[in-house]
Structures are given as structure tokens and as C-alpha cells.
Amino acid sequence: MRQNISVEDALESILSQVRPIAESEAVPLNQAYQRVLAQDLASKVYHPDADDSAVDGYAVRGEETITASVSTPVRLEVVGEAPAGRPFSGEVRPGQAVAIYTGAPVPKGANAVVRVEDTVRDGTGVWLLKPANAADIRHRGDDLRLGEVYLHRGAWLNAARVALAAAMGYPSLPVVRRPRVGILSTGDEVVEPGQPLPYGGVYNSNSYALVGQVQDAGGEPVVLGKVPDSLEVLKRGLAGVGQLDLLLTSGGVSMGKYDLVRRLLESEGNIHFWRVKLQPGGPVLFADYRGLPVLGLPGNPVSSMVVFHLFGRPLLFKLLGRTDPPYAGVQAAAATAFGANPSKRVYRRGVLRWTPQGFTVESTGNQSSGVLRSMVEGNALVVLEAGASAKVGDSVTVIPLGFTI
Numbered sequence: 001m002r003q004n005i006s007v008e009d010a011l012e013s014i015l016s017q018v019r020p021i022a023e024s025e026a027v028p029l030n031q032a033y034q035r036v037l038a039q040d041l042a043s044k045v046y047h048p049d050a051d052d053s054a055v056d057g058y059a060v061r062g063e064e065t066i067t068a069s070v071s072t073p074v075r076l077e078v079v080g081e082a083p084a085g086r087p088f089s090g091e092v093r094p095g096q097a098v099a100i101y102t103g104a105p106v107p108k109g110a111n112a113v114v115r116v117e118d119t120v121r122d123g124t125g126v127w128l129l130k131p132a133n134a135a136d137i138r139h140r141g142d143d144l145r146l147g148e149v150y151l152h153r154g155a156w157l158n159a160a161r162v163a164l165a166a167a168m169g170y171p172s173l174p175v176v177r178r179p180r181v182g183i184l185s186t187g188d189e190v191v192e193p194g195q196p197l198p199y200g201g202v203y204n205s206n207s208y209a210l211v212g213q214v215q216d217a218g219g220e221p222v223v224l225g226k227v228p229d230s231l232e233v234l235k236r237g238l239a240g241v242g243q244l245d246l247l248l249t250s251g252g253v254s255m256g257k258y259d260l261v262r263r264l265l266e267s268e269g270n271i272h273f274w275r276v277k278l279q280p281g282g283p284v285l286f287a288d289y290r291g292l293p294v295l296g297l298p299g300n301p302v303s304s305m306v307v308f309h310l311f312g313r314p315l316l317f318k319l320l321g322r323t324d325p326p327y328a329g330v331q332a333a334a335a336t337a338f339g340a341n342p343s344k345r346v347y348r349r350g351v352l353r354w355t356p357q358g359f360t361v362e363s364t365g366n367q368s369s370g371v372l373r374s375m376v377e378g379n380a381l382v383v384l385e386a387g388a389s390a391k392v393g394d395s396v397t398v399i400p401l402g403f404t405i
């Protein structure tokens with residue numbers, strides 16, 4: 001077992017232990033959001049399907065309109081209409097125009113369009129007050145070309161990507177099976193909300209943070225409830241977890257004699273590492289329990305959330321084959337001072353704001369890892385290397401939480 005390793009070494013150890021999930025399934029478009037594409041997708045169509053009009057106006061032979069102006073309007077005979085979805089089947093001959101609408105294919109013979117606001121309708125004809133513009137025609141395949149791959153395996157299916165798949169002609173999408181992620185809380189003092197709170201008790205919040213964090217990363221949370229501080233009960237709980245891709249435990253990984261998760265994994269599992277040089281979340285543990293990867297999150301609510309973000313989220317991304325980064329940093333000017341830890345990298349909770357001068361970040365105040373409120377009031381983690389504090393105005397690295405830039 002490795003101990004006291006860096007965040008980078010811990011992440012590398014975790015990622016080297018997990019293989020991407022090979023199974024996939026087909027789901028209708030409306031169920032594809034927040035899933036991960038399992039195959040490259042080539043367009044089944046051209047978009048636009050034909051050279052079409054980008055504006056409402058008149059399709060004309062451009063060379064006939066060059067002299068058109070308010071003082072010297074050009075008159076053409078309107079021989080038909082081309083609404084979107086009902087293309088004009090004839091041809092635009094010299095002296096003629098066809099009333100055309102945005103998205104309709106440009107009829108044969110026409111090569112430019114005059115916008116309706118630059119025309120005056122006059123019985124069976126139309127006066128053009130400006131020359132026609134060829135740039136108001138969109139060309140076949142400007143957006144999508146038949147057979148070309150525009151969505152790649154590993155893509156996180158957000159609104160725009162699902163929409164693009166629809167535009168390419170797919171009614172359903174192949175997506176990677178969701179990793180099943182067990183969430184197990186430990187601790188005699190931990191009580192489910194809704195139950196009376198005994199003296200010294202604490203409501204289970206970690207499980208609920210993890211359900212949301214697992215879903216946000218693309219996993220399927222499997223809530224396994226809470227086991228009390230008893231080795232036997234913990235063992236029975238672990239024996240009955242069923243088919244999982246990852247087990248998250250919360251609590252029980254520190255130095256105390258009731259820190260059962262660590263003790264059980266020490267004796268019956270294989271601990272890859274325990275304790276990482278970071279705060280909050282230093283006592284994090286990563287192990288293998290009978291073939292199941294186990295990420296042991298420290299019990300303090302902030303530690304649990306931060307450690308999941310730094311390690312659990314990238315682990316799920318690897319299982320899913322997601323190609324977007326699990327998190328990223330931006331530079332921001334410190335609006336308050338941030339204190340250092342002499343021997344560990346710290347992740348302080350801060351409020352990241354966009355101002356006309358750029359990003360600024362302000363501390364949420366009390367940085368104790370028991371203050372869950374800091375994860376609600378803050379929207380970002382300020383990263384400070386061991387021994388490195390920040391003064392007001394210093395540029396610091398910040399990891400935005402819950403939104404991507």
C-alpha cells in the first residue's frame with residue numbers, strides 16, 4: 001500500500017486500475033441526454049439537403065438585378081411560390097422571380113435572392129429595390145455532409161449533441177452502459193433524515209451528495225444505505241452489493257479504531273493507496289475488494305464531495321470512455337486572502353465571479369471540511385500548493401464546480 005502520495009500519483013493509480021465499459025445499448029433520442037455515445041456517428045443526410053434560401057424574399061437570376069435601386073427599381077414577374085417543405089418545381093426564366101421562404105430549395109434557373117424588405121409587391125409582379133444577393137443562398141452540405149462523422153465515441157450527450165444526432169437522422173443512439181456505483185455510508189452516528197436525531201448524531205448528507213455527483217458524471221447510483229461501526233455488518237453489507245462497477249464508501253478511513261472500511265480492506269482487500277497529500281480529503285483510500293474498485297471517501301461532508309470530484313469523477317469518465325475533461329482550471333484574481341497548508345495541496349471553497357476585469361474568487365469563509373454550506377455558497381475550488389498562500393489580487397487556479405467553461 002502506498003501512503004502520502006500526491007494528487008497526481010493517486011489519480012494515475014486510480015485510472016490505471018479501471019478499464020472502460022464495453023457494453024452499450026440503444027436508447028431513443030429523448031433518453032440519450034447525459035449518456036455517453038458508444039460509437040462514431042456519420043451523418044445520414046446532407047444539411048441543408050439542397051441549396052436553399054437563408055431569407056424570405058424572391059429567388060431571381062442575379063445578373064438581371066445588378067442595377068436595381070430605390071430610384072431605378074427592377075420589375076420581375078412572380079411566377080410561383082416556394083415555401084419551405086414545398087419546393088417550386090418549375091424554372092425561373094429571364095424576367096421572372098419566385099417568392100421564396102427561408103429553408104426552401106432555390107428553384108432551377110435562380111442563383112440569388114432579394115430579401116422581401118428590399119422589394120415592393122405589385123400585382124403579378126415585384127419591384128426590386130436592391131440587387132439580389134448570392135450570399136443569401138445556403139449551400140447543400142454547408143452544415144452536414146452525408147457519410148461524414150460529426151459525433152465521436154465518448155461524446156457526452158448534451159442538448160446540442162442530441163440535437164445534432166437528430167439532424168443527422170438518428171432516431172435512437174448507441175450509448176455506453178451506465179456504470180453502477182454503489183454508495184455505502186458508515187458510522188454509528190449517521191442517521192437518515194426523517195429519523196429523530198440522537199445526541200451527537202448527524203444526518204446522512206454524504207449519500208445524497210454522492211447520488212447527485214454520480215449522476216452528473218454519467219453513472220447510475222445504487223444506494224446501499226448505511227452500515228453501523230461493526231466489521232461483521234460491514235462485511236455482510238459488502239458481500240451483498242451485487243454487480244457494481246465501483247463502490248463508494250463514506251467515512252471510516254481515518255486513524256480511529258472504528259475506521260472499519262480501511263481495516264476491512266486492509267485485511268480482505270488490496271489497498272492501492274491510503275492518504276493523499278491534499279486537504280480536505282487527506283485520508284482517502286483506493287482499494288480492490290474481490291475485483292471491485294473501492295474509493296473510500298473521508299466522512300467529512302466537504303471532504304467526501306471534493307474527493308469525489310477530484311478522483312471519483314475522473315474514474316467514472318474512464319469507465320464511460322468520456323472524452324471531455326472531468327474538470328478544468330481557470331485563473332482568477334483572489335478577492336480575499338487564502339491560507340496555505342504547509343505540507344499539502346489545499347482546495348479552498350470560493351465564489352468564482354465573472355467581472356469586466358476577468359474572473360475573481362472570494363473565500364466562502366470557514367474552510368473546515370465539516371462545513372457543507374461552503375459547497376453551497378461556493379461554486380469553485382481554489383487550488384493552493386503546499387505552503388503557497390494567496391494575497392488579495394494574486395492570480396490563483398480555480399476549478400469551477402457544477403458548470404463547465
Ligand SMILES: Nc1nc2c(c(=O)[nH]1)N[C@H]1C(S)=C(S)[C@@H](COP(=O)(O)OP(=O)(O)OC[C@H]3O[C@@H](n4cnc5c(N)ncnc54)[C@H](O)[C@@H]3O)O[C@H]1N2
Nearest residue numbers: 185187202203204205206251252253254255298299300303
Ligand atoms: N487522529 C486523526 N484523526 C483524524 C485525521 C487524522 O489524520 N488523524 N484525519 C481527519 C480528517 S482530515 C478527516 S477528513 C476525517 C475522516 O475520517 P473518516 O473518513 O474516518 O470519517 P468518520 O470519522 O467516519 O467521519 C468524519 C466526520 O464526518 C461525519 N460523517 C461521516 N459520515 C457522514 C455522512 N454520511 N453524512 C454526513 N456526515 C458524515 C462524521 O460524523 C464525522 O464528523 O478524520 C479526521 N480525523
Ligand code: MOO
Nearest residue numbers: 280281282303369
Ligand atoms: O481532510 Mo479532512 O478532509 O481535512 O477534514
